[in-house]
Amino acid sequence: MSPPKSRLEEGSALQAAASRDATPPRSVHAHAGGHGAADLGPLGGTARRAKGAHSSTQSAFARSLGRPAETAPARDWRDWGYPLLVIAAGLALWQGAVMIGWLRPIQFPPPSKLAASLVELVVDGYPEGIGLGTHFAITMQRILLGYLAAIALAIPLGLVIGWVPLLDDLTDPVIAFGRSVATLSLLPLAVVWFGTGEMAKVFLIGYGCFWVMLSNVVAAVKSVDPVLIRAARTMDVSGAALFRQVALPAALPRIFSGARVALGVGFMVIVGAEMIGTIRGLGALIMEARTFYRTDITMVGMFVIGALGLAIAVGLERLEARLLPWQAREARRGT
Amino acid sequence: MSAPAGSRATARERAPKRTRKVQRMSAPADPRDAQVVDPSAGRRLSRPVLGAIGAFTVIALWEGSARLVWSDAQVLPAPTQAIAAAWQHLTVAELAQHVGWSLWRILAGFALGALAGVALGVASGWYAWLARLVRPIIELLRPIPPLAWIPIAIVWFGLGEPSKIFVIFLGAFFPIFTNAWRGMVSVSPVLLAAARTMDVDGPALLFKVALPAALPDISTGLRVGFGLSFGILVAAELIAAERGMGFLVMHSRQLGQLGVAVFAILLIGFVTLVADSLLAATLRRLVGRRMPS
Numbered sequence: 001m002s003p004p005k006s007r008l009e010e011g012s013a014l015q016a017a018a019s020r021d022a023t024p025p026r027s028v029h030a031h032a033g034g035h036g037a038a039d040l041g042p043l044g045g046t047a048r049r050a051k052g053a054h055s056s057t058q059s060a061f062a063r064s065l066g067r068p069a070e071t072a073p074a075r076d077w078r079d080w081g082y083p084l085l086v087i088a089a090g091l092a093l094w095q096g097a098v099m100i101g102w103l104r105p106i107q108f109p110p111p112s113k114l115a116a117s118l119v120e121l122v123v124d125g126y127p128e129g130i131g132l133g134t135h136f137a138i139t140m141q142r143i144l145l146g147y148l149a150a151i152a153l154a155i156p157l158g159l160v161i162g163w164v165p166l167l168d169d170l171t172d173p174v175i176a177f178g179r180s181v182a183t184l185s186l187l188p189l190a191v192v193w194f195g196t197g198e199m200a201k202v203f204l205i206g207y208g209c210f211w212v213m214l215s216n217v218v219a220a221v222k223s224v225d226p227v228l229i230r231a232a233r234t235m236d237v238s239g240a241a242l243f244r245q246v247a248l249p250a251a252l253p254r255i256f257s258g259a260r261v262a263l264g265v266g267f268m269v270i271v272g273a274e275m276i277g278t279i280r281g282l283g284a285l286i287m288e289a290r291t292f293y294r295t296d297i298t299m300v301g302m303f304v305i306g307a308l309g310l311a312i313a314v315g316l317e318r319l320e321a322r323l324l325p326w327q328a329r330e331a332r333r334g335t
Numbered sequence: 336m337s338a339p340a341g342s343r344a345t346a347r348e349r350a351p352k353r354t355r356k357v358q359r360m361s362a363p364a365d366p367r368d369a370q371v372v373d374p375s376a377g378r379r380l381s382r383p384v385l386g387a388i389g390a391f392t393v394i395a396l397w398e399g400s401a402r403l404v405w406s407d408a409q410v411l412p413a414p415t416q417a418i419a420a421a422w423q424h425l426t427v428a429e430l431a432q433h434v435g436w437s438l439w440r441i442l443a444g445f446a447l448g449a450l451a452g453v454a455l456g457v458a459s460g461w462y463a464w465l466a467r468l469v470r471p472i473i474e475l476l477r478p479i480p481p482l483a484w485i486p487i488a489i490v491w492f493g494l495g496e497p498s499k500i501f502v503i504f505l506g507a508f509f510p511i512f513t514n515a516w517r518g519m520v521s522v523s524p525v526l527l528a529a530a531r532t533m534d535v536d537g538p539a540l541l542f543k544v545a546l547p548a549a550l551p552d553i554s555t556g557l558r559v560g561f562g563l564s565f566g567i568l569v570a571a572e573l574i575a576a577e578r579g580m581g582f583l584v585m586h587s588r589q590l591g592q593l594g595v596a597v598f599a600i601l602l603i604g605f606v607t608l609v610a611d612s613l614l615a616a617t618l619r620r621l622v623g624r625r626m627p628s
Contacts, residue, residue: 082467082471083467083470083471083474084471086467086468086471086472087472087475090472106490107490107491166385169382169385169386169389170385170386170388170389170392171389172382172389173386173387173389173390174389174390174393176608177390177604177605177608178604180604180605180607180608180611181600181601181603181604181607182565182566182568182569182570182581182603182604182607183566184566184569184570184581185569185573185580185581185584185599185600185603186600187573187584187585188573188584188585188588188589188596189588189593189596189597189600192409192410192588193410193411267480268480268481268482268566271480271483272482272485272570272573272574275482275485275486275570275574276573276574283482283483286483286486286487287485287486287574289486290486290487290489290490295487295490298487298490299487301483302479302483302484302487303479305480305483306475306476306478306479306480306483307478309478309479309480310478313478
């Protein structure tokens with residue numbers, strides 16, 4: 001029993017290598033080395049490689065949504081020295097241009113003023129004494145509620161749709177359309193349905209995250225290497241076990257990156273949603289400040305939003321590296 | 336001239352052949368496996384037909400629940416009620432004007448963003464000193480969502496067209512720049528060295544070797560940037576505009592014509608879908624099979 005099975009595994013590994021061109025023979029040997037075991041260990045390896053094939057496109061997409069460039073480990077002081085120098089020079093130029101009078105302070109408040117405004121925002125708060133911490137907490141709360149609801153709905157639904165080809169065919173145009181509807185255009189409807197309170201904003205974030213997440217989960221399940229599934233079938237794994245033990249682990253990396261993209265979308269939606277009909281939250285903060293010609297507060301708010309976005313992106317990347325270590329390694333090697 | 340064209344053609348032919356070979360090698364003996372190779376094989380209805388059935392079902396469910404369960408067109412208008420309301424309150428010329436304004440803003444902002452993003456991205460991917468100068472500032476500003484620029488855009492450019500075009504420009508610029516830069520940086524050094532041994536250098540090396548190799552990444556950036564521009568456009572029109580599709584949604588809600596608002600929302604989705612597939616088809620023609628799906 002054992003020898004034919006091992007040959008089969010080797011065969012499937014070779015096939016996978018052939019279909020993915022440019023796979024080094026090293027990994028084929030690795031598979032042959034781990035043969036014979038009844039568990040699906042070596043197959044997991046195939047899945048990783050299958051994942052690698054489309055990781056470049058996908059990470060390009062994720063990157064463009066505010067994910068920072070993967071930086072190589074710091075080899076040289078130049079890697080961080082030059083950027084700091086450029087930014088410092090830029091700030092000095094800006095400050096100088098305002099002081100000479102080339103830039104109007106009402107349009108381009110100088111960095112020194114921004115620093116003072118940041119302190120004011122934290123200590124006194126704006127508008128109506130709402131501190132930066134409160135704005136921050138409210139925005140985070142809205143994002144998390146909408147995001148988690150969307151994820152909780154989209155993952156099970158996407159897994160089923162991706163696994164059953166008939167359902168995929170039936171829902172494909174609907175999902176494509178749902179994704180295309182600009183989330184913020186639903187804002188007026190959300191106000192009719194849920195009033196101007198928290199619920200309308202949470203709904204919008206949920207809507208935006210849901211479709212992105214759903215299409216990513218469907219794509220993740222569909223893109224599981226068919227060789228992997230056939231190989232599992234030859235080992236008499238089928239039905240629920242096939243799904244749980246083979247398809248799901250293989251789809252996991254892409255599901256995770258979908259979750260990351262969805263959070264980026266939610267972050268974008270919240271800033272827009274908060275600009276209308278509220279004075280609490282970071283989006284409201286920058287819009288309110290604009291209305292009262294406090295450009296300095298607007299700019300500080302923008303940088304806080306940017307920092308929050310960056311922190312979320314980096315945090316998720318770290319989490320992904322911890323939960324799916326092979327995936328991070330693959331991504332580093334791939335690019 | 337004929338040599339590169341010939342080699343490209345052979346490369347294009349080779350790809351499908353290889354796929355076919357792999358499929359034959361793994362031709363299923365078990366009928367259950369036919370599903371794995373081609374999901375629609377052995378099914379009587381084709382994919383588009385099934386898709387149409389699915390879409391129709393959703394519309395029918397919406398129509399039914401709106402008329403029977405909620406039965407209030409001021410809460411959830413049925414699709415037919417939305418179309419009827421749009422027919423009643425809007426002339427075709429008005430509608431065309433709103434769509435036209437939105438498209439004009441998109442095209443202007445996206446074209447500027449694409450131009451600047453590709454030019455700067457390619458240039459800083461080619462000249463290391465430029466990247467050192469430009470990238471820190473771009474990386475600093477990139478995490479700020481484009482919508483967060485709306486207030487400051489209004490301060491800088493007023494409430495008119497330039498502020499909207501500026502925000503759309505930003506939405507397109509950042510992903511396009513990043514992808515173009517990354518595409519240029521990740522061009523295989525072997526490729527460049529090989530070209531150099533054939534005495535290709537300077538502008539020819541950039542435009543005939545490096546740039547084509549970076550095209551797939553650039554087109555990924557263009558598509559992502561285009562998708563972002565649409566979302567931003569609607570938000571900008573909701574917040575400050577007196578024309579355009581986003582304005583139409585907001586305005587008809589304020590007038591209490593919820594049916595028109597729903598119609599406009601669906602219209603935005605439809606226009607986005609059509610524009611995106613047009614862009615994808617164009618890029619696929621230009622970039623060919625190197626285009627990532």
